[in-house]
Amino acid sequence: MQLFSTFFINKRSIFAKFLQIRVSSSIYAAFGEVMEYFIPQETVIFEEEIKKSRFITYLCHTDGMEQAKAFWAEIKALHPHARHWCWATVAGTPTDSQQYGFSDDGEPSGTAGKPMLNYLLGSGLGEITAVVVRYYGGILLGTGGLVKAYGGGVQQALLQVEKQRKVLRQNYRLVCEYDQFNTLQHLIAEHDIVLLEQQFSEKIHLTLAVNPNELERFSQQITQRFAGKLVLIDAENLANHS
Template identity: 35%
Template sequence: MSKDYPIPAGFLERETEIKKSRFIARVYPVSDRDEVREHVARAHQEFPDARHVCWAYQIGRPGSAAEAAMNDDGEPSGTAGKPILNVIQHKDMGDVLVIVIRYFGGIKLGAGGLVRAYAGAAESVLSEVGREVQQTRAQALLRFDFADEQPIRHWCENNEGVVEEIGYGSQVQATISLPEAGVDDFSAFCEARKLDYRFET
């Protein structure tokens, strides 16, 4: 389903070093919990000797996410997953997972230092990753005469509409996808030409 809020445009990785500890931060676009599990499992496989693989994600619209979770993976409670999630929540981005892999460098950072380190690592990827917004789209089912096909295609070209399927019989049947913002204009166009149309719910 298309989204009308920003999501990460793709995968990005950044590495920072704090007091000899390495923090490898990764950001991914995710649409469900299964994808989160896969990415986390892959990070454990790729970095088997890392001390911690901490993460946080939120799925859904920023500010009212349908789902969010975090994991400290052995770091003191609240010093890893929560700071990562806090950074995500301040970025106005949905459907996002951040994993931070830590290699311990022998110098303890303390609770405050860990919070700053994990938040900083999350910030390093989230501030650089591209964003994309996919507008919510509507689908219309139409039946019309052959003479109406060209005007319909013309409307689509000028209004970001896409003819997804078309079939020819005694009448033409078509499925058209269009930005939700254009639904009223499309309805007016169809009614002016007396076209048989309905929107899929």
């Protein structure tokens, strides 16, 4: 996790850009299980001063709750003299509420972690953690001021996030003849499939990471091209086919 890029915000288009982020990041939505979504590519840092209090917002990719907590601890270690280190996370897929978390870290209840989490959820991103560090400036902001400061810091940092697509692939096994391999390679390339492993013996044994959105079409193509001679086997159920 790299923490050394500071970004500055063009405030005139904040709302429009935030809506754009929300729409473009929501293509993961599908009927049933989430199959793909966007995650942050790099760490973002946004800093502002509000009534003499200094607020520093960090956004980072964190895969799972353990990484999220480790990131919070890392930021706290970077700022040992701050007053608060509030955080929020969507540590897994954007729709997995079991991977949501937040903390007000000593601020009045509901004024920091929850508004931070709301902006993370609104972005549609997964595997993301926000930590907002506050250096107290001696002036009380009030409940509304704190909500605006903590939530607003995350909102503005989100505008600078570079995103990358993550696909939750499923592993399958396939055994083919040598004279079938070239045709099969073309099908693999056409259907957004990753070839994880290939073993050459009397036949060729392949392990494939398949995009669930492509599974049905890929299976149909295999059946049509090879007259039903090839069988795509779910790697998790491989024992049932041995």
